[in-house]
Amino acid sequence: MVFWPRKRxxxxxxxxxxxxxxxxxxxxxxLAILTDAAKYDVACTSSGVDxxxxxxxxxxxxxxxxxxxxxxxxxxxxxxxxxxxxxxIYDCKYCVNRVSRDTPRAAFAPRELADLTINFYRRNxxxxxxxxxxxxxxxxxxxxxxxxxxxxxxxxxxxxxxxHVKAIPGTDNALIRRMGLLADRMSVNIELPSESGLGVLxxxxxxxxxxxxxxxxxxxxxxxxxxxxLYRHAPKFVPAGQSTQLIIGAxxxxxxxxxxxxxxxxxxxKLKRVFFSAYNPVVxxxxxxxxxxxxxxxxxxxxxxxxxxxRFYGFSAGEIVDAKSPNMNLAIDPKCNWALRHLEEFPIExxxxxxxxxxxxxxxxxxxxxxxxxxxxxxxxxxxxxxxLGVVLKRAKFFITCQGKISEGVVIQPDTxxxxxxxxxxxxxxxAVAGEQLSFxxxxxxxxxxxxxxVSTFGYLPEERTGQNAGQFEFGIxx
Amino acid sequence: MQDNSNLVxxxxxxxxxxxxxxxxxxxxxxxxxxxxxxxxQIHIIEQTQxxxxxxxxAEKIYESIDRKIALxxxxxxxxxxxxxxxxxxILMYRFIRQGYHYGRSVFDRLTDPTVDRLTKxxxxxxxxxxxxxxxxxxxxxxxxxxxxxxxxxxxLPLLSTHFAxxxxxxxxxxxxxxxxxxxxxxxxxxxxxxxxxxxxxPIEDAEEAYRTLWRCFHSTIAIEERRNPKCQMNHMPKRFWxxxxxxxxx
Numbered sequence: 194m195v196f197w198p199r200k201r202x203x204x205x206x207x208x209x210x211x212x213x214x215x216x217x218x219x220x221x222x223x224l225a226i227l228t229d230a231a232k233y234d235v236a237c238t239s240s241g242v243d244x245x246x247x248x249x250x251x252x253x254x255x256x257x258x259x260x261x262x263x264x265x266x267x268x269x270x271x272x273x274x275x276x277x278x279x280x281x282i283y284d285c286k287y288c289v290n291r292v293s294r295d296t297p298r299a300a301f302a303p304r305e306l307a308d309l310t311i312n313f314y315r316r317n318x319x320x321x322x323x324x325x326x327x328x329x330x331x332x333x334x335x336x337x338x339x340x341x342x343x344x345x346x347x348x349x350x351x352x353x354x355x356x357h358v359k360a361i362p363g364t365d366n367a368l369i370r371r372m373g374l375l376a377d378r379m380s381v382n383i384e385l386p387s388e389s390g391l392g393v394l395x396x397x398x399x400x401x402x403x404x405x406x407x408x409x410x411x412x413x414x415x416x417x418x419x420x421x422x423l424y425r426h427a428p429k430f431v432p433a434g435q436s437t438q439l440i441i442g443a444x445x446x447x448x449x450x451x452x453x454x455x456x457x458x459x460x461x462x463k464l465k466r467v468f469f470s471a472y473n474p475v476v477x478x479x480x481x482x483x484x485x486x487x488x489x490x491x492x493x494x495x496x497x498x499x500x501x502x503x504r505f506y507g508f509s510a511g512e513i514v515d516a517k518s519p520n521m522n523l524a525i526d527p528k529c530n531w532a533l534r535h536l537e538e539f540p541i542e543x544x545x546x547x548x549x550x551x552x553x554x555x556x557x558x559x560x561x562x563x564x565x566x567x568x569x570x571x572x573x574x575x576x577x578x579x580x581x582l583g584v585v586l587k588r589a590k591f592f593i594t595c596q597g598k599i600s601e602g603v604v605i606q607p608d609t610x611x612x613x614x615x616x617x618x619x620x621x622x623x624x625a626v627a628g629e630q631l632s633f634x635x636x637x638x639x640x641x642x643x644x645x646x647x648v649s650t651f652g653y654l655p656e657e658r659t660g661q662n663a664g665q666f667e668f669g670i671x672x
Numbered sequence: 673m674q675d676n677s678n679l680v681x682x683x684x685x686x687x688x689x690x691x692x693x694x695x696x697x698x699x700x701x702x703x704x705x706x707x708x709x710x711x712x713q714i715h716i717i718e719q720t721q722x723x724x725x726x727x728x729x730a731e732k733i734y735e736s737i738d739r740k741i742a743l744x745x746x747x748x749x750x751x752x753x754x755x756x757x758x759x760x761x762i763l764m765y766r767f768i769r770q771g772y773h774y775g776r777s778v779f780d781r782l783t784d785p786t787v788d789r790l791t792k793x794x795x796x797x798x799x800x801x802x803x804x805x806x807x808x809x810x811x812x813x814x815x816x817x818x819x820x821x822x823x824x825x826x827x828l829p830l831l832s833t834h835f836a837x838x839x840x841x842x843x844x845x846x847x848x849x850x851x852x853x854x855x856x857x858x859x860x861x862x863x864x865x866x867x868x869x870x871x872x873x874p875i876e877d878a879e880e881a882y883r884t885l886w887r888c889f890h891s892t893i894a895i896e897e898r899r900n901p902k903c904q905m906n907h908m909p910k911r912f913w914x915x916x917x918x919x920x921x922x
Contacts, residue, residue, distance in 0.1 A: 221888055228892040246837040248859075253838045260907065261806040262918055264894035267903025271806075274893060309885065315817065315842070316810045317835075318886050318917070473897050488897055564782055571780035578783035 220309070226299040230279035230290050231325055234382075234438065235468045239271040239320035239355040241433030242377050252314060252321075252354030254377065254433075259320050272323035272357060273313055277301055277339050281327030285395035286478050287384070287443045290327045294476065300329065303341035311350045321355030321377070322346070332363035336372065343375045355433075360410065362402035369406050370430075373413050378433040378465070381407050383458075386451050390444030393480055407462050410435045414463070434465035441496060442489040443472040443481060447519035452499055452510040459503070469496045491523050499527045505559050506552045529555045529614045532592060533607065539592040540599060543579065544569050555614065556589030576600055588614055678705060683723045683761075685709040687753050688730035690761055694768055695729040696721075707761035733768075741771035741778060748779075748794060754826040755793040763790045801830040807908070808835070809917045810844060811872075812879050817844035818872060820915050828855050828864060836862045883917050890918035 240258030260269040278300035279290045289296065301309075310322045324342060329335045339358055346352040357378040360369055373379055381403055385391045388400050410431055417430035437458065439451060455467040471493035474484045499521065502508035506528070513527050514520065522530050532539065532555050541550055543565055551562040564582040568574060575595050580586055590600040591610045599605070681696070681704045683689035693707050704721070714720055737745050752764050766786040771778040781787045804827055810817035817839070821827075828848050832855045835844065840859065847854045847870045854867040875883075913919040 221885060224885055225888055225892050228889050232893050232895055246840050248840050251839065251841070253834075255805070255834075257802075259802070259806045262890060262916065263904045263908040264890065265901055265904055266894045266896075266898040267900035267907065268894070268898075269907065270890065270893060273889065275889075312882055313886060315839070316812070316882060316886070316917075317806075317808050317819070320806075471898075473895060490898065567780050568782040571774075571777055572783070574783065581783050581788050 223299045227275045231274050231276045235470045236436050237271050250351040250353040254355050271320045273319045274323040277326035278329045279327045280329050283397050289475050306342050307345035323357040325359040332361040333365050335361050336364045336368045347375050360406040373431045374428050379410050379431050380436040382438045384440050386439050386446040386454050411463050436466040438468040440472050441469050441493050448521045449514040449519035456510040469493050495521050540594045542594050544573050554589050554592045556585035678718050680718045680720045681707045681723050682720050684725050689725040691730040691733040692725050693723045694733050696723050742776040751794045755797045756824045757793040797825040800825050801827040805834050807912050819846045822849045832862050887918050
């Protein structure tokens with residue numbers, strides 16, 4: 194039996210309990226409710242697939258993805274990100290759409306949402322649709338409604354733009370395959386990085402139900418690759434790959450656990466992206482951080498930096514954090530932190546070092562490393578030249594030599610280097626308590642800064658609350 | 673070659689005209705210090721030389737860029753001509769000269785002042801064009817999609833390819849206020865044309881309804897606890913906002 198709470202303000206925005214009743218709420222209200230319910234999902238990229246337009250069809254896809262706008266929180270808007278419905282049979286503690294929450298409910302009719310999408314698309318508001326959903330009745334029923342929507346788009350409206358759909362855990366395999374042939378990207382949200390967290394906060398969800406569709410999508414993509422080799426026009430299965438999302442800070446999972454899990458997902462499940470979402474305390478629950486605690490944005494930022502290091506810079510999770518110091522140092526970015534702990538590897542000579550070695554230098558990114566390799570073919574590089582190539586010398590100068598020379602006035606000693614690496618921005622992002630520990634006018638507490646700041650201030654769950662379960666199982670994936 | 677310290681070439685402002693400047697400089701064995709269009713100001717000590725546009729000469733130079741430098745150099749020069757750098761012509765001229773000398777590896781000379789500035793200008797053009805692929809907003813007037821933009825670089829030729837590919841069966845118009853140009857696309861083909869002004873009829877009701885829906889989506893999708901207008905403006909500077917539905921009041 195499903196309970197639909199009543200709400201005062203928004204008139205008739207509710208569905209009848211059978212979930213089938215058509216809603217008389219006007220489209221604007223519905224859009225507001227179902228956008229609001231979808232906003233915590235972070236993945237909104239439209240990248241990964243290059244598809245040219247075709248006569249008779251509407252739309253195309255660009256491999257790099259296109260941002261169409263930016264919201265006032267600075268996040269990119271690329272896709273129309275909405276839920277099919279925000280009614281849900283589950284009661285996951287961290288979720289705004291959980292069944293026991295008093296909130297207005299609504300649902301799109303498939304054709305209604307397809308109409309909205311195609312009209313937004315023609316006006317170049319969006320790159321496509323990102324469709325997720327609360328679980329209405331059961332996973333299969335929900336998925337069927339989502340499939341109806343994208344079928345109208347693809348088959349009736351000849352929509353050739355980007356589609357990202359969520360695979361609902363527990364959905365029948367056949368439905369997931371049907372979805373995969375229509376969508377560009379699919380994702381299954383893991384949400385909580387450990388089985389223990391899942392057990393406490395989302396007891397109705399089982400890790401198996403999450404990993405099964407992931408494995409299915411992966412094997413679908415692999416089969417598709419061999420089909421495509423045989424038949425050029427075989428329909429493409431999830432051509433832009435799959436992604437997932439992890440909530441940061443709702444459970445006491447360490448950065449080590451999160452990054453090892455990400456690495457496992459990239460390697461074993463061939464994921465394109467793992468997204469991190471700083472937990473935004475919206476629900477008061479004794480098992481969750483208080484609603485007054487701020488979302489751990491800095492930690493989320495550092496995790497994304499680490500994710501980039503793993504995907505583009507050839508770092509492994511173990512180089513960034515390990516079991517001994519399982520959390521990243523929030524005061525400093527993970528690449529600088531690694532370099533500081535490996536001063537013996539530096540300085541390197543930019544005119545000779547390999548591309549992989551250049552990538553390890555703080556202040557040198559993928560683009561500038563490529564440009565260094567390109568430009569030194571034409572002649573030897575000096576510091577001024579590096580600046581032109583986009584190298585951030587403020588950080589890089591501690592780790593490199595040009596034509597055998599170290600940048601003028603640079604002293605390479607751990608504490609001077611550290612001081613030079615910390616930006617004002619880094620310091621201002623730190624919460625006040627940690628900021629005080631970092632005032633260098635007093636005794637710089639090297640051990641503390643290098644080893645990491647205490648984490649309890651960043652929206653963690655006190656250990657004792659879930660401590661009894663923590664650390665028993667890793668999340669179904671051998672790490 | 674004679675390096676004439678105050679010789680200025682004047683041309684008609686077309687890419688062909690510019691290529692003829694390159695041609696003439698080799699024929700006359702002289703190196704101009706600047707290349708400008710007629711409407712540019714001329715300093716009293718400068719010696720000006722009007723360069724006549726001859727399509728055969730232009731073709732010769734254009735073809736030589738592929739043959740003596742690299743195939744991608746043709747695209748690079750075409751793009752460089754669309755950038756908003758004030759002295760783009762003389763930079764392009766110097767780039768081509770260097771290209772004749774070094775061949776393909778002129779692209780590796782990233783620390784050379786000319787190559788550095790020109791590659792950055794082209795990168796800037798491409799970045800702006802990519803931004804507009806997202807930031808262009810169409811409004812429907814009787815089935816015709818119309819958009820107005822105010823770019824710094826001449827991005828229309830790049831946008832034209834993208835949008836013609838995306839909406840092959842639609843009729844649309846994108847008007848560039850800054851450079852008084854427009855692209856008009858119909859299923860039969862695309863046209864780049866000069867356009868001095870654009871007057872539009874009042875907005876239709878259905879159009880207004882979609883604008884309202886889009887504004888609603890844009891304001892609802894933001895998470896209040898993560899509010900960060902600085903980050904928003906970094907990604908989408910204010911100069912774009914004027915023509916964007918969701919960022920202008922109804």
